[in-house]
Each structure stands twice: as C-alpha cells, then as structure tokens.
Amino acid sequence: MEINLISDTVTKPTAEMLDAMFTAQVGDDVFKQDPTVNELEAYVAQLFGKEAALFFPSGTMANQTAIRLHTKPGDEVICDKWSHIFLYEGGGVAANSGVSCHLLDGNRGKITAEQVKQAINDPEFYHAPMTRLVSIENTTNKGGGACYDLEELQKIKQVCIAHNLSYHLDGARLWNALVAKNQKPKDFGDLFDTISVCLSKGLGAPVGSVLVGSAADMKKAMRIRKLFGGNMRQSGYLAAAGIYALKNNISRLEKDHERAKELAAVLRTKDFVKDVEPVETNIVIFTLQPTIDEKLFIEKMKSKMILISSMGQGKLRMVTHMDYRQVMHDYVLEVLGKL
Numbered sequence: 194m195e196i197n198l199i200s201d202t203v204t205k206p207t208a209e210m211l212d213a214m215f216t217a218q219v220g221d222d223v224f225k226q227d228p229t230v231n232e233l234e235a236y237v238a239q240l241f242g243k244e245a246a247l248f249f250p251s252g253t254m255a256n257q258t259a260i261r262l263h264t265k266p267g268d269e270v271i272c273d274k275w276s277h278i279f280l281y282e283g284g285g286v287a288a289n290s291g292v293s294c295h296l297l298d299g300n301r302g303k304i305t306a307e308q309v310k311q312a313i314n315d316p317e318f319y320h321a322p323m324t325r326l327v328s329i330e331n332t333t334n335k336g337g338g339a340c341y342d343l344e345e346l347q348k349i350k351q352v353c354i355a356h357n358l359s360y361h362l363d364g365a366r367l368w369n370a371l372v373a374k375n376q377k378p379k380d381f382g383d384l385f386d387t388i389s390v391c392l393s394k395g396l397g398a399p400v401g402s403v404l405v406g407s408a409a410d411m412k413k414a415m416r417i418r419k420l421f422g423g424n425m426r427q428s429g430y431l432a433a434a435g436i437y438a439l440k441n442n443i444s445r446l447e448k449d450h451e452r453a454k455e456l457a458a459v460l461r462t463k464d465f466v467k468d469v470e471p472v473e474t475n476i477v478i479f480t481l482q483p484t485i486d487e488k489l490f491i492e493k494m495k496s497k498m499i500l501i502s503s504m505g506q507g508k509l510r511m512v513t514h515m516d517y518r519q520v521m522h523d524y525v526l527e528v529l530g531k532l
Contacts, residue, residue, distance in 0.1 A: 196521045199502045201366075201449070201475060201514035204397045206434055213437040219429035222248070229429030233436050237390065237403045240439075241382030245411035248432055250423055252277075252365045252402040255389035257285045258417045260326065262387065262410055263359035266291030269322035271312050273299040275335040277363055278328055289421065293322055301470065302333025303341055306348035313356050326359045327352075329385075332366040332373075335504060338453070338476030340370040343380055350384045360384065365391040365402070369474040372446045386410065395446050395475060396438035397515045400431045442515065449475040449513040452522050456511055459529045465490075477511040478504060497528045 197203045206214065220226035230248050238246040249255040256278050260270060270286060272279055274296040278286055286292055295312050297304045314321040327349060332338045353360045362385040370376065381388060387406040392398035404414060418424060425431070450473070457472040460479050469479040481490055487503060494501050502510050513522075 195498050197500045198511040199500050201394045201512045204516045210437045213433045214430050217429045217433035219427040222428045223424045227429040230432040233432040240378040241405045242379040243405040244408040246403050246405040247411050249402045252391045253282045254423050255402040255404040257289050258414050259361045259387045261290045261417045263326045264292045268292045268325040269295050270326045271295045272328040273302050273304045275302040301339040302336025306352050310352050328361045330363040332370050337470040337478040338474035340473050359386045362388040364388050373474050392435040396442045398434040398438040452513045453477050475513045480507050
C-alpha cells in the first residue's frame with residue numbers, strides 16, 4: 194500500500210463524512226436555495242465574525258475572486274515572492290484581474306509591515322501601478338507551513354488603513370495555524386477584509402473553499418464567481434462534507450503537526466540531508482546534500498512505497514494528513530532511519 198505524503202489534498206472522505214453527504218438536504222444554490230450550502234456559509238461567516246460567506250469549488254477560485262473584488266486592471270498586489278497567488282494559480286492575477294504583483298522577499302513566505310510600507314507606490318506617481326491590495330498567506334505553503342504572529346498582521350493592517358489598501362488572507366491552511374498557535378478565527382476576521390479557507394486539505398473534505406467578508410463584498414463576489422464559472426447547483430452534497438469537517442476534524446490537526454515534527458527530527462539526523470526547515474504545522478521541507486540526486490531520492494522513496502514531492506530548487510516536501518495513520522508513520526520513520 195502506497196503512503197502518500199505529496200500533499201494533504203490526497204485524503205478521501207471517511208464513512209461518517211460520506212453519510213453526512215448522502216443525507217444532505219439540497220436545492221439549487223445558483224438561486225441560493227440549497228439549505229446545506231446556506232448553512233455552511235452562515236457557519237463559516239459566524240466563525241470569523243464576518244457578515245457573509247460564499248462557497249467555492251476551489252481555493253484558487255476563492256483567492257482569484259478576492260483579487261478581482263479588491264482591484265481594477267492596472268493595479269498592483271503586494272505579496273511574498275513565494276505566495277500561492279503568484280506561483281501556483283496559473284497566472285490568474287494577470288489573466289483574471291489584469292493586475293501585477295509586487296513581490297517581497299519575506300522570511301519563509303512571511304512579510305513584515307515595514308516591507309509592505311516600503312513597497313507601496315506613490316499614488317501621485319502615475320508611471321507606477323496603483324497599489325491596491327496586500328495579500329497574506331497563512332500558513333505559508335512553500336515556507337514549510339510557517340505561521341504568522343498576530344502582532345505582525347496587526348501592524349500590516351495599520352499600514353493598509355493608513356494607505357487605503359484592501360487586505361486579503363489566503364488561509365488555505367489557516368486551520369493548521371489556529372491549532373498550532375492557539376488562535377481563534379475571529380482574531381483573523383477582525384483584521385482582514387476577505388479570507389479564503391480550504392476544506393479539502395487538513396480537514397479532509399473532498400472539494401471546496403469558502404470566502405468570507407462583508408455582505409456587500411460577498412454580493413459582488415457572487416457575480417465574480419459566476420463570471421469565473423464557479424456556480425454550482427446541488428452543491429449541498431459537497432457543503433455537507435465541509436460542515437462535517439469543520440465540526441469534527443479541526444482539533445485532530447494537532448496529530449498531523451506532531452507527526453511532521455517527528456519526521457523532521459529523523460531527517461535532521463541523516464548525513465544525506467543538508468537542511469530541514471523549522472516545522473510548525475504539517476509540512477516538512479528539507480534539502481538534500483548537493484551530491485545526492487533529488488530525482489533518484491524520490492524514486493528510492495517510491496520504491497519503499499512512500500510518495501513525496503519536489504518543490505524545486507532542491508527542496509523536497511512531505512505533508513502529513515488525516516489519511517496518514519500511525520502504522521504508516523511508524524513505517525516511514527523506520528525507512529528514513531535506515532536510509
């Protein structure tokens with residue numbers, strides 16, 4: 194049996210989640226007549242202390258909708274150079290919204306208020322794009338699941354207020370940050386204009402993300418979602434999985450974090466590993482010694498029925514998740530220990 198550590202998106206619904214999906218009450222969500230979607234949106238909005246929420250088929254679409262919502266063509270978005278919206282959303286920032294990214298060189302995907310302040314273009318200097326939006330990613334994917342401190346996010350918020358900028362959070366793995374740092378959703382709801390959260394990563398739902406914000410912004414977001422082709426009909430079957438995940442699978446993320454730290458601890462003892470990045474949540478990123486062929490190492494792990502992924506530039510990644518059980522974990526630790 195293969196052990197898939199490529200991503201936390203590889204999970205399959207549990208029997209209990211499937212039961213919730215099979216028994217869901219549904220309607221046509223395009224007409225806002227799906228009671229389960231309405232319940233999910235109300236529940237997530239309430240969690241974050243926001244007025245409204247909107248269910249999306251993917252986190253990329255939720256992020257792209259937020260960018261379109263807050264900007265006009267020709268504007269600029271400030272984000273870290275490793276941001277998902279820049280690296281892994283197919284150039285959607287440019288294609289969908291006609292805006293560019295001002296990339297900051299943060300620390301493991303995290304940027305500071307001072308960096309943001311220095312990056313804002315003078316609105317009177319018409320040769321430069323108008324700075325309109327600051328986008329944060331928490332946890333950071335390519336940064337190895339690193340978590341922001343609330344204090345720095347609050348400082349960035351003050352910069353946004355001072356310069357009339359919108360503030361978006363790509364919270365695909367925000368649930369992991371909440372557990373790791375003992376934070377509350379409303380801590381983030383108080384800061385950001387919009388937040389996207391994913392249900393199909395650590396929480397184990399098969400599909401879906403939710404965007405939260407003001408009622409006025411979510412009304413505009415509904416039109417953008419339509420434009421992007423994101424309207425779904427009886428999507429309550431998917432929303433039911435999300436509701437189940439939110440009510441049952443958040444606290445268990447601690448186990449994923451614990452296992453990731455144990456994997457990192459073993460990797461740090463190996464001569465063939467050059468560096469292991471600090472592990473805060475469920476992502477382990479490590480670099481091999483220059484003499485070790487990355488592709489051969491991945492194949493070697495695959496021959497042991499363990500699947501891992503490359504992040505490029507010599508970085509390898511393992512991600513723990515709810516389908517990665519203790520018996521699998523014990524085996525992976527054993528294999529790594531003997532390599």
